[in-house]
Amino acid sequence: MSVEGHIHDHEEVHHHKETFITKYIFSIDHKMIAKQYLITGIIMGIIGVGMSMLFRMQLAWPEEAFGVFKFFLGEKFAPGGVMKNDAYLALVTIHGTIMVFFVLTAGLSGTFSNLLIPLQIGARDMASGFMNMISYWMFFVSAVIMIASLFVESGPASAGWTIYPPLSALPQAIPGSGTGMTLWLISMAIFIASSLMGSLNYVVTVINLRTKGMSMTRLPLTIWTFFVTAIIGIVSFPVLLSAALLLIMDRSFGTSFFLSDIYIAGEVLHYQGGSPVLFEHLFWFLGHPEVYIVILPAMGIVSEILATNSRKPIFGYRAMIASVLAIAFLSTIVWGHHMFISGMNPFLGSVFTFTTLLIAIPSAVKAFNWITTLWRGNLQLNPAMLFSIGMVSTFISGGLTGIILGDSTLDINVHDTYFVIAHFHLVMGISALYGMFAGIYHWFPRMFGRMMNKNLGYIHFWVTAVCAYGVFFPMHFIGLAGLPRRYYTNTNFPLFDDLQNVNVLITIFALIGGAFTLVFLWNFFYSIFYGEKAVQNPWKSTTLEWTAPVEHIHGNWPGEIPEVHRWAYDYSKPGWEVDFVPQNIPMKEGEEVLNH
């Protein structure tokens, strides 16, 4: 019945006349919701990256006056165009929050999970289109609140994106812990609710709505990573929500979950018996899996694009799934490596060192499998492919220094220095951004029915690749020289005077890289309207999303849902003239399954 019924449903939907509001705003179509996530993510990305440009300028030319500071920060936070120390801390805090949650969680996972899960598993839409819509709009509301917090009088949250209490709990400790912090917490609470609704939807959809023949071991790796990411999110985000709620209680209702024995601004506060270390545990129980929530979708996207553009099957498909599962499991038991020197029992430090370094093994498997996928391929170096190769490169460069930070003994001296900044920006920041860019270039024709300009894509990639290393590679050295992060200026330490030239170089690379992001933005928005019209399957890919028509229709396929007969990576299969065999093509007589 179901196939007939679906067609019937679909016809009905098609006749139903859509208004502007139901089509573009309160849409329940996963493709439109994906686009909404993407555009919101890009706008948040512009804000987040823009902030980093501002504080990088302050770090390179400390306490100098700039017109841009005055323009963006106003007379209050940049009197005479000189950035104030509170403004600096607010910028780094909101930069971190926006990039981690709003761009790399919602913008990346939200966009591609929504776009690809139904299309690649052969479903008409998400399990609950309505919940999907609510999920996006709650994300939107949380983004609006986060942006609104920039404009409150005492300034936005300034306690770092990790918002450790007591600093984040006490307005006496820092002005940003007033209304700004309240809005931050409300925004994040709504964000988490949004994320949970999205994640539940993804999990249910992948489990229940796969088309005929689409067994779990035939799924593209993108779907596997989105699926596992959603599970990690469901497991860990509620813990952050509880931490946020407890912090709200401490801030507004006088409880002492995280506070004890505090003397500030000339008086003893009543708090007794709580512990900031408890907050650190709760925060990092999300905070660390969050890193994988950010990077796993990028890994899935990269796996898919590397295989397609190498015209080869992804190497070690099952090992890739196993490593994703291993990473997901381990990611929930390593949070303590952020807390080696927090004052927790050193014995715990030993345990977390052990579990943390274990993660290197599945990560190494992934990196080697990607490299092997390129070996003896017929590489089509499209912009998406370049970003995927770039992602493997930055993931390795950034991941390797994780061996240092994950080792409690070595962490003692590099903890909270620029070495950490260099490490996590390469391994999750830049890598995930590359994954996102790769995904955008690759699935742009699927989203908008047009192609992005490849030459602008090439310019964008190469400048970004040079600048990303230009920014973060030197940071390792200044971190190893002992330079702490989150310092407004280093001029109070003559010890660090010889690092100033390096800081200037980093900022110049950052500004160039930031400016060339405009190339991408131009290409993106211009191509939506004026790009070359796309054909149905421009990259000659095997997965199901390319069997759907270029025009977006409700229900994705006009007729029956395609049935799946093979795994997702039959590229250059012996016995076939063409170098790709889509999943919906039946096996020829006598054709063997060559993947194990």
Added chain:
Amino acid sequence: MTSLLVIIVLVLLAIAIWQLTKIFDLTQVGHATLNAQVANNNDNKVQGYIMFAFIAFLYIFMIYGLIVWGPLVLDNPASEHGGDVDFLMNMTWVVIFIVQFITQLLLHYFAFKYRGTKDGKALYFADNNRLEFIWSVIPAIVLAGLILYGLYAWTNIMFVNEDEEDVIVIELYAKQFGWEARYAGEDNVLGKANVRYIAGINTLGVDMGDENAQDDKMATELHLPKGKKVLFKMRSQDVLHSAYMPHFRAQMNCVPGMVTQFAFIPTLTTEEYRMIPKIVDKVANINKLRTKHSLELTAEGKVALDPYEFDYLLLCNKICGSSHYNMQMKIVVDTPEDYKAWLAAIPTMSQQMKDAAPPVEEAAPVMNAEAPIVVLAN
């Protein structure tokens, strides 16, 4: 003015890119097909060669960094365990450089070597259990080595037996935005303390009724004796701080409501450390930069910078508020004799308090009486 310039630059950049695309598009005229935005043979060739060039860039940049910025990196640990830390660090770097060198080379070289053509054929190579086994097991073995050595060092550093080992107990006290130290005195036991006792010159909130507190001494400069194990007991009065002593490879957070600890043995006095050739060079270089900067400052009519002399430092390394960037304390490592003399010259806290409030003898206890009943968090 600057913002106008920036805007002009951005506009020009946009125009330049627009023109560039037009040129690119014009070069495509004639062989424009339906899939003009998909990489063709020429694109694969050009991008493949750039990949090759990029690996050269990456290596040159890395070597340049090692030569030019390598000397900036902390060296010469001034504590006993610092040697272990640096040894492990160097071993880890060896592993990292080998893996980084090989994998980046393969990745980019493959991208160059196997750049595709329209009719090229790729190898169908989906699986190889032996290969995957090899690259799971090798990292596992290497990591096992690093983990074992790391855990050995960690245990040695972090676990201190106060009762059996001969240690000097010093309290490090953090607050927005400064540090204070309290020496345990003759009995080597710190008196109890809680922020609720803070009053007047008793800025550390020491319970002066505790007999262990009578011989405690306060200092705003941290002096340590060479060759003796120092056990730091850390407290914070307001928010999280982190006591970071990079030259000693030592760091521990200071947490309000609890006492944290870290111990090390200083091995070089401040004077000895200043004589290390690398430090002499470093200081000379810094002073050269400062002189240059001073000339610019005096030209603008501002005050010139003081010349720099090396000192060990204690920095705050956990974001703690507006002036986090300037929360520091000087550390001086003395010979044991100098240390003794320095400490002897400091009056005990009980003495200081008597001096500060001679008329009302019971001043401190009266103030304490106002404080509520307190359960000490430590």
